[in-house]
Amino acid sequence: MTEGDASAWTARFRTLDERFLERVVALWPRCTAVLPKNPVEDMITENLVAVVGKDAQARRLFHHLEYHYEPFGHTPRGLAFSKGKTDMAVLLDQERDRYLVYECKRLNVPGKDGIRSYATEYVRCGVRRFVTEKYAADLPIGCMLGYVLDGNTSTARVKVLCGARGTKEQRRPRRQASPRTIHRIRAKVLKRPHTNPAANRSNSDTHSSHSSSLSDFGRRKLAECRQGDRMAWAGARSVAERQRFLWR
């Protein structure tokens, strides 16, 4: 039983996610020390979970730190089903539905063609899963964790914010691509089966007209889709939306 006004205490209180993140930041050098160059996301998360799980200060914050935690959803009839794998979940006790979930994504990944931000994936395959309540449903908080591989956190932050707002950030003009790069891109484009450009320009929004405007590749791809995906495709109005759908 608690009485009185706790505002003086809450004003200086640090929440669980703040404290957990503080430990992650403190342990990050220990985690990266064993990782190879340009590690994949799962490899980073696995090592992070291993390192955090062994840290006595971090361990005080949770009952269990689970890698690839699968939260359950329930159908109206009460049938439980997995809502997909979250990257990491902090379980506070043995209660399965009370957890602090972390969806992890790499950012600013160095590659052959320079650094790729992956900010769009961060928003579309990360933040969106919280917005749609796929993860952390009925919970007050859900967290994203960005592994900034080139260490440039300020650029990563700007790009993620732009990705979330759906805008492109002001950036410096790109340097001219080398003839070899141009050749490689052309080769890729030529190899890729594509929809009829003339048909793509049409802006009709009925299912049949979409189907008729598809190339063989598009029809094959659509045949592979589940019913729900087909309906989503049918609802796609713009050319960009349809292309995104076909190429995802």
Next chain:
Amino acid sequence: MDSNSRSAAAELAGLIDEARERVQQNLIMQPTDKRVPSRLDELCYRYFGLGKEDIALVEDGVNDIIPSVQPRKGVSISLWRTPDQSDREAYGHALAESLSPWFDDGAAVNVVLEARNDDMALVRLRLVDRKSQRAYQERSDQAVGATLRRLSQQLNVPLPGNFQLVPDFRLFDGDSLYMVKPLQRRFWLRSAAIADADALATELHDADRIGKVSEPS
């Protein structure tokens, strides 16, 4: 296994080898150095990477809880007795240490035993700046009932009639928090202090979230 665990394992093996050699050299059994068992414990804790609070849970379990679960005939149960000064001090210290990290870097928690009688004690926690941090203190000049009545009138908060029936009573008053605790040793173990700190942090989480939700956007 990290380097800390490896070095602890090597030291443990060294200690055990040393003890075996001693036994083989002397046919008459020598009394064991009293520091050896605590040294063994310390190395085991290091081997498993236990922190201060993990160690408190293990030691309370081994020294107090397990012996009380199956007491020997004629032995009083230690968890039932009234906590002495050192128990209360250990509790206060563990509570302050466990609770302080939940607040910003400049904050600390002072623990004072405001009042007590034969059954109950009133503990006051004060959230202070780190420079004003004090060790656990006790004030023995006040009675629990009178202090609670004064607080109740001051804050205009109705209090439960029987604290034995209301577990974990907590009363916030500005930067102070009053807790009513039964004077039985099981409530004054270091593991109880850690549990109290966790329960308080959970309540503050809820209060923090509700406060934020109700703020005008």
